[in-house]
Amino acid sequence: MLFSGKLAILRYDTPQFSIVQRGDHVLCAVTGERIPLNELRYWSVDHQEAYRGPAEAHAAYAAGGAANLSRRG
Secondary structure: OOOOOOEOEEEEOOOOEEEEEOOOEEEEOOOOOEEEHHHOOEEEOOOOEEEOOHHHHHHHHHHOOHHHOOOOO
C-alpha cells in the first residue's frame, strides 16, 4: 500500500470523515493506539478526534474531549 504506516489527517464530519492528508491510520485520542482507517467507526465532530471504540468515545464525551483525560500508558 502506498501510504502504509503513514498517519492520516482527517476532517471529522457527520456521518463521515474526509481525508485531508492521506495515510492508512489515525491515532485514538484517548489511548494513542493506531486505528486503521477501514476500522474507524467512532469520532467527535466537535473535538475533531478519533476513538478506538465506544468506551473511549464515551469517556472522551463525558470529559468534554480527550484532552481533559489523563492518558494511561
